[in-house]
Structures are given as C-alpha cells and as structure tokens.
Amino acid sequence: MATAAPRSMWQRAAGWCRRNLPTRESMERSRMLRPVAHRVLAPELWRFTRRSVPRGVALGMVAGVIFPVAQIAIAAVIALPFRANVPVAALTTFITNPFTTPLILIAAYQIGRWVLHVDAPVVAQPVAEAATGWLQWLWEAGPATVTGLVIIAAAGAVLGYGVSALGWRLWIARKWRNRHNKESM
Template sequence: MPRKLLRKLFPNPDKLKEHKHLQFLGDTLHLPYLWHLNRRNVASAFAIGLFCMWIPIPFQSIIAALLAVFFRANLPLAVVLVFVTNPVTMPPMLYGAYLVGAAIVGHPPAGFNFEPSLDWLMNGLILIWKPFLLGIFITAVLSSLAGYYGVHLLWRLHMLKHLKERRERKQRKSPPPANDQDSAD
C-alpha cells in the first residue's frame, strides 16, 4: 500500500523536533495532522504543493510548509511536491504558463529573445508581466484542483477495489448456505 511506502520515506517527526535549526517552530511540528496520511490531508497537500510549485520565486517549499500548517495538510508531502519544479523544468513550465496567459488575454505571444541578464529581466519582463502572471495563476489553480480531486478519486477507487477484494475473500472463506430440504429429512 502507498501509505506504508510514504511512511518509510517521510522524515520521523520526533527527529525533526530535535533538529537544532527547527527549534524555533516550537510545538508546531508536534501537531499530529501534519503527519497523517488520510484522504483529506493527502489531497490538501497535493493541492498546496502543486499550487506552490508554480510560484516563480525561490523558497517555494517554505510557502508550501506554511500553507500546510495553516490548512492542516500533510507537511512532508506538500513540501516534496514543490520540487516538481527545478532549474530544468521551471523554464518550460513558466513559458507554458506565459502562453496560457497570452492566449487568454487575447494577444499573440511576444516574440522576445530571452537573455539571462538583469537588463532583460527589467526591460523584457515588463512587456509580458500581465499574461505571465495570469498564466501562472491559472495553471497553478488548475493543477491544484486537478491534484486535489485526483487524489480524492484515486483514493476512492483504491478503497472500492480493496472492499471488493475483501468481499471476494470473505465469500471464498464462508461455506455455502445449507439447503433447507436436506435438513428436513
């Protein structure tokens, strides 16, 4: 079951509480709902992590952790999901978000030449900031909703499969019902 695998991969809350750099959080890491693996906490963590991965600033994981505490979601899962974006995946994702925003605003994407310089960031980004931020917001919300409802759907399908298997095992173990005519003889 995925829950057992995730528990092995997640950090131990007791060890995190003892970590010297996390002492400033106090009892926050002791809150049990930050570590639960139930449908609500996992779905909320997916929504938070997939939303925060679109934020084009450093330290997205800190934002995800704060939102996980605020919305009572699974903390490790929310933080780990932010790392879908990395230096390799971020540029195409952000360009795709810009294309989504440009399509919604209604003007064709600007034919700009990207240069990794402060000058381009100040002058080039000023031309595309509206469709860029709109596209980021829309893709963040859509991926967040897809993650939230996708987890609910997958969890439900898993539970239905589990219940079906349980019923089949129970039917195999139970003897067939006795015939009433045989007992009357």
C-alpha cells in the same frame, strides 16, 4: 543466484516517494520552520487521511508553481490552516524541478499573454541593446507570466485535488474488495 523480480512503475514511484518524503525529524531541524515547528509537527498533520492527502496535493501544487524558492517550507506552513497533510504537500512541490520549470514558465507566459491580450516581444533585442532589451522584455513579460503562473497553479491544484481524491477512493475500494474476497474464500 536468484534475480530480483522487475519492479512496477508504481513500486518505483513509491520507493522514490519514501526516499524523498521529508521526515518529521528533517522538518524539525529546519531553521525556516523553527518558529512554527510546534504547529507543523502536530501529529494530525502527518496522518494520511482521505481529506488531508488531497488538500496536501493541492497546496503543494500551489506552492510548487507560484513560489520559486523555499517551496517545501512554504507548503508546510500553508498546510497548517487547511489541515493538509504536510509530507504530501512538501512532496508535491517537486512538480517543479529543473526539467519542468522552463516548460511551466513558457506555458505560463503563453497563457498569461492570451488572457491579458498582451503582445510583448518574445525575441531579445540586438546584442548592443541587450541590457536594456532584456530588462524591457522582462518588465513587459512579467505580468503575463505571473498571471499564467496563477492560472496554472489554480488548475493544477484543482486537478491534483480531484485526481488524488479519486485515487484515494479507488485504493480504498480495492482494499475493501480484496478483504471481501479473502473473507468469502
């Protein structure tokens, strides 16, 4: 009995993407997207091109960080006017998940506090004043957190766009090099 060769990190990542990438059929069945389904399901929004993929990554980062619910649907709708790749935008929203969201929120609060020069209390009030203490803390921490989320979303979008555009160029260059090497043999 032969054992399977160990899969590389990229092969595992590609497999995860294939399993979790929304399909046109799943988007077609979505009740939230039904009013704009004819636009979201346009074939040009599902092609992987050097321009649409980085746009999809950037928009997915924004939707994933800023919107707490319905991220995939929001990313798909935002992708329409920008002619971004819908599956990539939807998949990139998974940057926020139960493991990364607390870290993103803490970083957003710290960044927002630093930008706004706000010193909201970080520790909750005593238990007797818990209800009003938490509401007051949330009221005071809200603007700093929202500001930080916007900054993180913008930085993530720019970084994601740049990295995916560079990755696309490197992938195409490798394909051309391999093609050239096969032809010269």
